[in-house]
Amino acid sequence: AQKITQTQPGMFVQEKEAVTLDCTYDTSDPSYGLFWYKQPSSGEMIFLIYQGSYDQQNATEGRYSLNFQKARKSANLVISASQLGDSAMYFCAMRATYNTNAGKSTFGDGTTLTVKP
Amino acid sequence: EAQVTQNPRYLITVTGKKLTVTCSQNMNHEYMSWYRQDPGLGLRQIYYSMNVEVTDKGDVPEGYKVSRKEKRNFPLILESPSPNQTSLYFCASTPIRSFSGANVLTFGAGSRLTVL
Numbered sequence: 001a002q003k004i005t006q007t008q009p010g011m012f013v014q015e016k017e018a019v020t021l022d023c024t025y026d027t028s029d030p031s032y033g034l035f036w037y038k039q040p041s042s043g044e045m046i047f048l049i050y051q052g053s054y055d056q057q058n059a060t061e062g063r064y065s066l067n068f069q070k071a072r073k074s075a076n077l078v079i080s081a082s083q084l085g086d087s088a089m090y091f092c093a094m095r096a097t098y099n100t101n102a103g104k105s106t107f108g109d110g111t112t113l114t115v116k117p
Numbered sequence: 118e119a120q121v122t123q124n125p126r127y128l129i130t131v132t133g134k135k136l137t138v139t140c141s142q143n144m145n146h147e148y149m150s151w152y153r154q155d156p157g158l159g160l161r162q163i164y165y166s167m168n169v170e171v172t173d174k175g176d177v178p179e180g181y182k183v184s185r186k187e188k189r190n191f192p193l194i195l196e197s198p199s200p201n202q203t204s205l206y207f208c209a210s211t212p213i214r215s216f217s218g219a220n221v222l223t224f225g226a227g228s229r230l231t232v233l
Contacts, residue, residue, distance in 0.1 A: 004159075035221070045207065045224035091159055103148065103167050104175065105222075107160040 002027045004092050006108035013082045014116050020067070021077040021111045023092030031097045034075040036066065039089040039110070048090075051075055079113075087115045119144045123208050123225035130198055131233050138193045138228050140208035147213035149191040150175070150222070151183065153204040160207065166191055167213060198232040205229050 003026040013019035025034065036048040051059045051066045059066040067076040079086055089112050095105040121142045130136055142149065150165035152175075162175030166185040180202055182194040191210075195202060206229075209222040 006159075009157075043205070043227050045209075045222075047221045050221060093160075103150075103165045103173060105150065105162055105165075106176070107152070109157060109159040 002029070002032075002094055002096065002104065002106040004094060004106050004108035006092055006111050008111045009109070010112045010114070012114050012116060013079075013086075015084060016081055018078060018080045019082055019113065021079070021090050021092075021113065023075045023077065023108060025073050025075060025092070025094050027094065027096065029096035033095050033097060034066070034068070035093045035095070036064070036075075036077045037091045037093060037107075038086075039091065041088070045091075049077065082115045084115050084117060087113060089113075119223070121208055121210055121223050121225035123206070123228045125228060126226060127229050129231045129233065132199055133197050136195050136198060136230075138195075138206055138208075138230070140191045140193065140225060141189050142191075142210040142223070143189065144210065144212070144223065145188065146210035146223070147188070148220070149185065149208065149210045151181070151191070151193045152207045152209065153177065153202075154207060154227075155204050163193065163206075195230075198230075200232050203230060203232045 005024045032053045034051045038046045049061045049064045049066050051068045058068050063080045065078045089110045091110045092108040124139045147168045151163040152160040154160045161177045164183040166172045208225040211220040211222050
């Protein structure tokens with residue numbers, strides 16, 4: 001079974017500062033992908049960043065980076081230089097690959113990030 | 118424009134009145150999936166489909182049915198809706214030709230359902 005834990009229901013950050021959103025996961029699948037999605041107040045789901053379980057390097061996408069520590073089963077999202085438009089709900093998610101669980105996906109409960117001016 | 122289209126976007130219905138939420142994608146994606154989002158619970162997977170005529174249960178399938186007769190469509194059916202199915206529903210799709218974790222889900226805009 002897959003499980004995603006996001007322990008921070010809400011976070012505040014000052015504009016232009018960096019913030020880390022925590023995500024830990026648990027799975028018995030040998031191969032999996034980890035994702036972060038953003039959901040602004042308008043409700044749509046926006047993909048931010050992906051990390052494969054066998055990727056050697058941490059993923060980066062512009063101001064977003066994923067701090068992947070496989071041994072600790074953590075996949076924290078780091079947002080650098082926060083902007084007011086970053087205020088949103090953030091979800092960590094995982095999906096198994098290449099086995100009978102391929103297709104099952106699990107999301108965390110989300111972290112609400114508020115960027116203060 | 119490549120997209121996942123859900124209808125209706127908003128619906129208020131009454132207990133027991135069958136309803137269908139449609140989902141259609143124009144990207145020729147093999148994989149489609151339904152999720153429900155409730156406050157404090159994130160997104161929970163209801164059903165998913167790896168291809169036409171292939172469907173499987175997610176974590177919360179009770180009270181829902183799906184079908185995948187065509188590649189582009191993946192309707193969600195509530196045969197006898199109950200108030201605990203009041204939720205925000207998302208449909209999503211992704212290609213599966215070389216199914217790797219890097220295949221990012223494209224989400225529909227969501228359907229807000231209220232069952233009285």
